[in-house]
Every structure is written in C-alpha cells, then in structure tokens.
Amino acid sequence: MAPSAIAPEDSPERQIFVRKAAVHSRSHRSFGSSVASIRLNDGNSIPQVALGVYKAPNSKETEDAVTAALDAGYRHIDSAARYANEEACGRAVRRWLEKTGTRREDVFICSKLWDADHGYEATVKALCSSLHKFGLDYLDLYLIHSPAEDEEKRLQSWRALETAQKLGMVKSIGVSNFGAAHIKNLLRYATVVPAVNQVEVHPFCQREALVELCNKNGIKIEAYSPLARGNKLKDPTINAVAQKYGKTPAQILLNWNASRGNVVLPKSLTASRIQSNLESFNFQLAAEDIQTINALGSENYVTGSMHKSED
Secondary structure (H helix, E strand, C coil): CCCCCCCCCCCCHHHHHHHHHHHCCCCCCCCEEEEEEEECCCCCCCECCEEEEECCCCCHHHHHHHHHHHHHCEEECCCCHHCCCCCHHHHHHHHHHHHHCHHHHHHHHEEEECCHCHHHHHHHHHHHHHHHHCCCCCEEEEEEEECCCCHHHHHHHHHHHHHHHCCCCCCEEEEEEECCHHHHHHHHHHCCCCCEEEEECCCCCHHHHCCCHHHHHCCCEEEEEEEEEEECCCCCCHHHEEEEEEECCCHHHHHHHCCCCCCEEEECCCCCHHHHHHHHHCCCCCCHHHHHHHHHCCCCCCCCCCCCCCC
C-alpha cells in the first residue's frame, strides 16, 4: 500500500516506490482484450473504452457491473472519490483478477481528486485514501476532478500529483473539466504535461477549440457523457446513420467519439448495455457520415453549468 505521506528523497520507503515506478513504466502494455489502446504522452497506454461509474452505488450492483464489464472485455474502469464507489470498484477488480489469474497491470484503474482536497498535503492524503479504498498499490491514472477556484491550491495539487507519479503511486496524471484557460495556466507551471483532460464531448458538444489546444500539447481527450445522457438517442441524423450501419444510435455516438481518437467513457450498470457499448467499436464510420455527424456540433452541455468553462 502507498505511504501515508510523501517521504524524503533518501528514505527507504521512497526508494521502494521509485523502483516500482521504474518497473511500471518500462513497457507499452497490451491489455489482453479486443479494445484498442492509445499511447499517452508519458509512454503509458490507456484502453480506449472505459466503464464509467458516475452515480453508481457503493454496493454489489456496481461490483456486478464492473465484473460484467471485465468479463465482456473492458480493461478500464473510471471512478472518482466524488462518486463514493471506489470500494465497490476495488472489490470487483481484485476478485476478478484473482478469479481469472489476470495480472494487475492488465487492468487500467482511474480515480480523481475532489475539489475539497486541493492543496499539496490534502492531495497526498486523498490519493492515499483512494488507494486504500480500492485496495490497490497504485492507480493507472489520477486526475484533478475539476479546476477549483483557488489557483494556488490547484497548482499545489498538481505538484503533488507529479511527485506521486515519481513515487509510483500513480502511473499517469491528468485533469478533468479544465477549459482552455485552465490548461494554459497549468502548462506555465507544470513540469509534467497532463496525459489527459477528461471533459464532456459528444456530437452536440464538440469543444473544438479546447480539443485543438489539448491535441497541440499532446493531451489526450477522455470523453465523458458520450451518449449525452441519452438525450440525443432519438436525433434523426444519428438514427439515420444507425440504420445505415445496422447499429443502435448509442453505438453510433460512441463510435464517432472513438473515430476522433478520444478515450470514451460510457456509463451503464446493465450487463446487456455494457456489452452493447463495447460492440460500438467493431466497425468504421465512412468519412461522409463522420462529416454529417460533425455538422451537428454545438455547445449543448448535458452536465449542467457546474463544469462549464470559458474556452
């Protein structure tokens, strides 16, 4: 388990975690499933589709969903301290690894630092708490959940993430809900460029300026709410494309996001939908259909005003 505080440079505890970091970062991983993986700017790989567990309960229902996802071929689970279900996700992952004999390094686990825990020391404690709840020695990805208003504390949190990465407590670090101004400000002070920015992206909220900025700086987009929370499943354009390919509207929306090179985070607790979502990536949209869907673009957020930013 991770140390409860960042240890001095010459401490034995620190050296153990530095050695772990070196071992963890040596190779480009194959996650042992049919899901494509994407290389991040730090050399690590991330499976392109994840099971999102936003608003999932900290109970057997979520454990069953995570297990169903792993059985189906998912190798990426996206949780957060704010979701309050890290324990359920951790139980499911650990039991599945033991049951199948799969290596820990073949399953990608993400969690996030909540706004109330910004600041260097608070970030370290929050990360250690997440590791304890998951029952894991390290996380594959740890994000600042949103750019809380206190800029100084936000930058302190990023410094803590940079140190945690060096210690092997996390493999990759990134941000979530950061607008263009937040990204530019962080890049002025960071020694490590964020590996990802997790934001709402779907055909009705394409965030073109923000995506362009992230791409320019090698920051991978992770698209949450890729199904627009179901609000656009009856859209006539999406349905026409779905009919052409013999797919569901949800599968078209997910495929469109992946076709842009984004990591896609569909959320479901239903085994059949978990499987159906995974089947969204076994076909290729024609260029003209992608252009048709691109033309739908507008800044139509479905997550409310909380995470909007000036782009």
